[in-house]
Amino acid sequence: xxxxxxxxxxxxxxxxxxxxxxxxxxxxxxxxxxxxxxxxxxxxxxxxxxxxxxxxxxxxxxxxxxxxxxxxxxxxxxxxxxxxxxxxxxxxxxxxxxxxxxxxxxxxxxxxxxxxxxxxxxxxxxxxxxxxxxxxxxxxxxxxxxxxxxxxxxxxxxxxxxxxxxxxxxxxxxxxxxxxxxxxxxxxxxxxxxxxxxxxxxxxxxxxxxxxxxxxxxxxxxxxxxxxxxxxxxxxxxxxxxxxxxxxxxxxxxxxxxxxxxxxxxxxxxxxxxxxxxxxxxxxxxxxxxxxxxxxxxxxxxxxxxxxxxxxxxxxxxxxx
DNA sequence: AAGACGAAAGTGGTTGA
DNA sequence: TCAACAACTTTCGTCTT
Numbered sequence: 027x028x029x030x031x032x033x034x035x036x037x038x039x040x041x042x043x044x045x046x047x048x049x050x051x052x053x054x055x056x057x058x059x060x061x062x063x064x065x066x067x068x069x070x071x072x073x074x075x076x077x078x079x080x081x082x083x084x085x086x087x088x089x090x091x092x093x094x095x096x097x098x099x100x101x102x103x104x105x106x107x108x109x110x111x112x113x114x115x116x117x118x119x120x121x122x123x124x125x126x127x128x129x130x131x132x133x134x135x136x137x138x139x140x141x142x143x144x145x146x147x148x149x150x151x152x153x154x155x156x157x158x159x160x161x162x163x164x165x166x167x168x169x170x171x172x173x174x175x176x177x178x179x180x181x182x183x184x185x186x187x188x189x190x191x192x193x194x195x196x197x198x199x200x201x202x203x204x205x206x207x208x209x210x211x212x213x214x215x216x217x218x219x220x221x222x223x224x225x226x227x228x229x230x231x232x233x234x235x236x237x238x239x240x241x242x243x244x245x246x247x248x249x250x251x252x253x254x255x256x257x258x259x260x261x262x263x264x265x266x267x268x269x270x271x272x273x274x275x276x277x278x279x280x281x282x283x284x285x286x287x288x289x290x291x292x293x294x295x296x297x298x299x300x301x302x303x304x305x306x307x308x309x310x311x312x313x314x315x316x317x318x319x320x321x322x323x324x325x326x327x328x329x330x331x332x333x334x335x336x337x338x339x340x341x342x343x344x345x346x347x
Numbered sequence: 348a349a350g351a352c353g354a355a356a357g358t359g360g361t362t363g364a
Numbered sequence: 365t366c367a368a369c370a371a372c373t374t375t376c377g378t379c380t381t
Contacts, residue, residue, distance in 0.1 A: 300350060311373055
């Protein structure tokens with residue numbers, strides 16, 4: 027997203043609504059307005075230094091030079107290649123030249139075996155993360171998961187792409203900014219169920235906990251896509267809290283719950299959206315939204331109003347009175 | 348005409364024997 | 365490995381605004 031913001035750190039006011047309630051979410055890599063829900067900037071880069079110096083030993087041992095080590099580079103950004111300099115070979119005695127060439131050849135053979143694959147995988151990952159506007163922290167986590175999967179030989183029998191996609195799916199969830207399987211499947215060009223299957227497999231093998239996703243994590247993003255205000259987001263989260271207390275969310279698809287809650291909140295704040303629109307961004311059908319909100323309105327009995335014939339109408343009346 | 352509603356049948360995934 | 369099961373989808377006809 028290009029919002030024309032050169033330095034997200036310096037943004038104090040929302041460029042859209044002018045309100046001063048700007049919050050930086052470094053986990054999701056987004057800067058967003060709490061008033062109108064506008065995402066001012068995303069894809070933030072973490073400029074912070076990972077080490078601090080406490081004494082003179084640290085100054086020598088920890089102060090770093092060069093680029094930080096990155097798991098998202100196939101060689102972690104620190105490989106040495108023999109004979110990169112064009113003229114190096116002429117610095118050697120004629121006697122040593124065959125040895126030099128032999129070493130060079132061997133290095134290439136070793137690296138091609140493992141590194142080639144990794145290089146390709148990480149290039150693919152880069153494409154996914156940039157298309158989904160995910161921050162580098164997620165990319166790093168994905169790279170780590172993928173490396174662990176490779177180390178355990180979990181890629182065998184599976185396509186490399188599906189393992190990268192599954193790693194990405196896992197990393198997004200770890201970072202609390204889950205993407206739906208549909209979203210990842212769309213850019214990776216892999217069937218949704220294959221990613222899901224691979225995800226469950228590697229998660230189990232690598233001991234990654236599989237907890238159901240919290241619908242709340244989808245709400246800000248969906249709301250932003252629907253151009254809903256921060257007020258509606260807040261309202262959605264309130265409704266969701268009540269729904270959780272009454273166990274209305276367990277066992278339900280988190281995207282469906284998020285969609286229904288947003289739909290209801292939008293009705294309440296008068297920012298009317300059709301079921302079709304909400305269903306679209308949430309990646310569920312209108313029927314699912316209907317089923318969820320029927321459960322919600324029936325069981326939550328919004329402020330004592332309980333008209334099961336026309337729950338939504340009842341809600342709007344309640345909101346206006 | 349568009350949106351909302353809901354019934355019915357079908358799909359893919361989980362679970363427990 | 366198989367059947368039962370819940371959640372979700374697809375499809376379609378009806379009602380409401």
